[in-house]
Every structure is written in structure tokens, then in C-alpha cells.
Amino acid sequence: MAVINHEACDCPGRRKADCAHLTYRVVFREAGVVREVPFKRLEDAESFALGVERRKDLGARLDPAAGRRAFADVWVEWVEAGVLEESTRRNYQSVYDNHFGQTFGSIEMARIAPADIERWEAGQRRRGYAENGVNGRRNVLSSVFNYAVAAEIIGRNPCRKVNPHRHTGKPLTPITDADIPAIEEVMGIIAEAPKLIRAVFWAMAGCGMRPGEALAVSDASMNWDRGIIAVDHQVSAYGCQEISGSRRGVKRGTKSRTSGEVRRAPVPHSIRQVFDDHVDAYGVWGDRGWFFESPRLNDRHPSYDWFLAQFKEAATNAGTPQYTPKSFRHFFVSEAIHSGIPLFEIAAWVGHRTTRTTELIYGHLVRRSMHQGALVMHNRLGLDFASPRASIPLLMPKSPVDGDTAELWGDAV
Template sequence: MASLKKRKDGRYAKQITIGIKDGKPVKKTVYGKTLKQLEENYMNLKRQLEQGINLDLNIATLRELMEEWYKIDVEPNIRENTRRKYIYSFTSIYNELGCFKVNDIKMYHIEHAIYEFRKTGNEAARFKLIILNRFFNYCVDHDIIMKNPCKRMSIPRNKPEKRKLEKVELEKIENAELPIYDKVFLFLLRYTGARVSEINALCKSDINFKDMYIDINKTVSTKVDTHPFIQQFPKTEAGKRKVPILIPLYKVLYEYVSGLKNDNDLLFTIGDNKPLYPANQSKRLKNILKKCGIDCTDITPHSFRHNFISECYYAGIDIKTVQSWVGHSDIKTTLDIYTHLSESDLLNGSQMNDFYNGSQTEVKRDFRVV
């Protein structure tokens, strides 16, 4: 049985035999700031031993140890889309750092790797740095290294400028002569605020014309190198919701859904009731918008989501209701969309002036030159 000790620095420690070398047992010391943390680290190490994972950490390369970390600590706790992002990111990480021993990696190695990562874009580079930071924190927590070599590093987020759809563009969408298949897709984006992956997961049974709502309860996802599939739950718990069928959407949606034979028929498919590829949706939208006569270089499916939220603001819809309709887990995400409203909209005080005039209250402002 492993002996338990309390070190001078206040941490608890105990040893575990991880192998035999030259006829003698090879031991590793496990640490923890509390007895509970010590036991968790100890059991995690035992689990790795039982699974045959290499624990000779003095010669372990980043690739060897990162693969073990991912298998034990990451993969069981992430969803399929996030898993794909990890798998794709590992290729670049291994190319730059995979052959280094973990103990030998210094800050300048990370800086050089980030320089290479950024050649394919800041957002992809940011995610790779997030992976490295989590991995090295894991190594620190398990006393594999003393400190995280990328702890103070960051990559600024490139937030694309968002804009609402212009009035003339919305009019073109309303008046365009489109095939019903394209028009329903465009109107669902326009009048529900739903994510494109949620729209592509809708089937006939999700459309309730009696009570006038759309039941959003799943999403389209893909595994690495496989066809897309229906994931039987949305992006987040808040993503499971009911969205009202608004009047401009009703007629075209009813006409289209009435033509579907079975309740489990998807609204949009590539044949044999198979969902569309999520990666192709921006291209699909651009083709539809071109038919409407709209220059769509800076319009994405997500632009319609932002536009819907902005229109809810103009209509005076309660912010909690808007949050519910669009499936945001955090109301701050919904509020952040409002920051993209134009300055003229934000400075428009007509509603408050109408209120004050209605209550016969005189509003006075004291203008002073400072």
C-alpha cells in the first residue's frame, strides 16, 4: 500500500510503482494540495497504468504525452464538433513541437510555433494555443514539468465587423423569385434567428402549425472524414427551444412542409433523407443571395441570426424572450449583439420622447459650454 506523506510545502504525496527497470521497481511520486486532490491524481495514474499508457515521463515527447492526455482527460468530455477541432489542430502542433521532450520545451519554442500557426489565421492559431495551455497546465498539475511555458501568451481575437442587413437587401429577399426550396431556407434564417445547423436538422414533425411554433431540438454535426449526421441534441442545453412561426414565414413554410410525405422527413437533404454538409452552407447562401441580386461578400448564415436579434430589439421584444428564441445560454451573448447596432439607432430617443410627451412631462436639458 502506498505510504502517505505531508511535505514541508504543505502538499500531500505518495508513491506508486509504475514499472520495473534492471530488476528494480520504478516509482513515481503523486502530489496534491489536499487529500482529495491527491487521491484523484493517484487514481488517475493507476487508471493510466491499467490502460497500458507510457509513464516514463523523462523521455516522453509532447506528441506521446499529448495523445495520452487527450485520450484520458479530454475526449470523454467533449462533443463531436469540438473533437474534430482537436484532431485537426493536433497535426500542426505535432509538426512544430511533437518531437520535443515535454521537459525540454521552453517559451521560445512556443513563440516559434505560434508564428507558424498564425500563417493559417488567428482564430485557428488561438485554438491551438488554448490546447497547448490546457495540456501544459495538466503537466504542471501532475508534476511532469515545473511551469507552463505558454502561460502568459495570447493571440488577439480577430472579430469580424458585423453589420445588419440593409433595408434594400431585405426588400430584395422578400421580393425575389426563388425556387421554394431556396426560399424556405432563406426565410427560416431570416425569421427564426436559428443556427444554420439547427435549420438543417429540422424535420416535418418539428413544425407545429396548430400552435404556430418550430421545435428546435437537434443539430447537424459531422465526424472526421464521415458524412454529416443528426445529433439528437442542440449545441447547448439552452438550444433546445420553441420558436414562434412569424407571419412572413408562415405561408412559404406551410406550402413547403405540406409537400413532405413523412413526419421524419428532413426539410433539407442531399437525397435519401441525409442531412446537408454544414461546411457548404455559406456557399449555398451566397448562391441564393446572388439570385436575389445581393452582393453577399460579407453576409454569412450567422448574419441573419444577428439581424433577427436586432429586429427584435427594434420591435421592443423583452431581452429574456429574445434569449429564449435564439437559444443563448448566457444573456450577455444576446446583449453583445446590441452593441453592433448603428450609432444613429442607439442615439434615437423617439420612444422615450413619446413616453414623456404622453405623460405630459417636460424634459429639459441644461447645455453648458465646458
């Protein structure tokens, strides 16, 4: 990416407009070499930088030899570029072996076109893979190409051409009251949930966890004394941990967080009791003391897709089929906002990067809370502005002007 740097010259302010110094420098990479081009005016530098990026998109400023590297080679470089847990590496290796290697492995990076991505997606669907799995693997594929663009191996990510209406970032959709279940509806769905994973439902409603995060609760993540949980693992919806084709992989890290980041959320006493009862009934497994285990395979996490099917069945049996696991998260945030908990706290608990995300999704709830806050302060101050001669206490003593003021301050005057 071309960057514009500015270094002010030593000329007096009145002379700067006429001086000959080239104070703007466009820094960019070309064929693996860092280059600088100086300019006198900012608009000229911006125009040149824009041209650099445009030519890079067209492949005119790339090293042709870099684009001839095979996808398999760049894949290995992409995996090695991050600090990954061993289980995550196994996940990626399984995804590559089962979904990418045969199709893209030996092809040169510069020769992979948007049409190739479209054919790969169509082949995935013909093989019967669920849509969320296809989308997840496409996101991984797009990450590899994004890395290749940043490393100036190729000029453009071919995944971005698959759907011209698809934005690089998924737009945030504000929720409505219809998206938030009432407490009675939440309890009804939980009552219909299988006992083996009922505590997962409680974790979503009572702690604001995403489904994959709730499935990855463990004894190691719980601070029982303080009632705090460290949310740093999630059950993946695709890939595998050790077995090819399994959808029971767990990885360190959560949405919008790297493998080394941990967010913490409060665990109500009632939810701690639910977890405690679950452990007493079913025990724990694995090195971290995982709470939830597959109903069919020992020492394996429940399948993400299986859990979604169980939630859908429970919601249908409870007479509220319109709700999804995300509805429980909406319930948690809604209750927190109505209780007056600061937005920055709520955002940290549920894993939003900033409060802006919380405001965009739950905007109408925030506005209601603001109105409620104004009403509370109005009542707290105890002022009756409806009266034509409302009695408003003075904040600072003033010199007596008439009898009323003298009477108000008494001995002070």
C-alpha cells in the same frame, strides 16, 4: 490555477492589524498535489499566487512525467472528459484520424511548440482545405491544449503563439445600418434561393437562426401548436458524422451552448406555413425528421460550404452581393428591437449568452429604441411643456392656498 482563500480570525477589529494570524491562504496544485501556503497580508498572497502562475507558464512547477504523455493519450482523455453525443464522438474521431493523428499523435505534449502548430496549419492549406475548416480544427486543437493546461500536463497552450495579434476571444463588432438588409432586399434574396433550401433562408430571417442551426431544423424540434422551435442541433462546418471527409455532420449543441442545453425561439405563423409547405414538397428523413437533405446524397445533411455558396449566388443574383447569412440574423434582431421586444427576450431567442452581447453588437439600434420609448411616453402623458403655463396634474391632494388651487380641486376643498 492558484486560488486565494480568506478566513477571518477571531481577534477584535482593533487588534486585527497587529495580530499574528495568517488568514490568507494560496491554494494551488504542484506535481499533481494540492498545496496551501498561508500569508498575513493580502498583497503578499497575491504576489505569491502570481509567481505560481508565472512559474507554471514556464513549466517549472509541472510534473515532468505528465508532459511526456503522448498527444493521442491526452486526446482520448479530453474526449472522455465531456458528456458527448455518439454522433459528436464520431465527428471528433474523424477529425483526429484525418487531421491530427499523423502529425501529433505520438509526440509528447511538452514537446509540441508553436512552430509545430504553424507547420500543421500551413500543411492544411497546402492540401486545399478551406480557411474556415482550418480555423475550426485549430479551435478544436486549442481546446485540447487548454484542457492539458488546466490539468497541469503542460504549462502553456502552443496554439496561442500562432498569431500574436489573435485574441483568445473574438472581439464583438458593432453593426451599422449598412449591415442590415431592408425587407425588400431580404425578399429579393429569398426569391433567388434554390427551392430545396428556401425555407432555410426564411428560418434565418424569421427566427434569427444561424445558418448551421437553420440547416438542422427537424420535425422533432418543432412545436407546431405553440409556434416554438427548440434550437439544439446544428450542421457543422467541418468534421463528419459517419463518413471520413464529409462536411455534412450534424451535432447536438449550438454556439455557446453545450450538448444538453436547448434554447427556444418563436416561429411566426407565416414561417410555420413555409415549413409545412416544404415538408409537403420534399418530405423529411432520419430519426428526427430532418427537413433539409443534400441534393446529391440521400440521408445526408446539405454541406455547410455548399449552403454558403448558394446564399452568395442568390445574394449576387438579387443585386445585393454585400450581404451574408449573418445579415439575415441582423435583420431579425433589428426588427425585434424596433418592435419594442425586451432585450433579454431577443438575446434568449438568438442564442446570446447575455444581453450585453446584444447591446454591444446592436448598440445603435438600442439607443434609437430608447429615444423612441421616451418619445412614446412623452406623447402618452400628453404634456405640453412648450406652453409657459403648462397644465400639469397634481399627483396628491394639497391644502388650498389660493383661488386657482381651490378651483382645481372643486368639492374636495
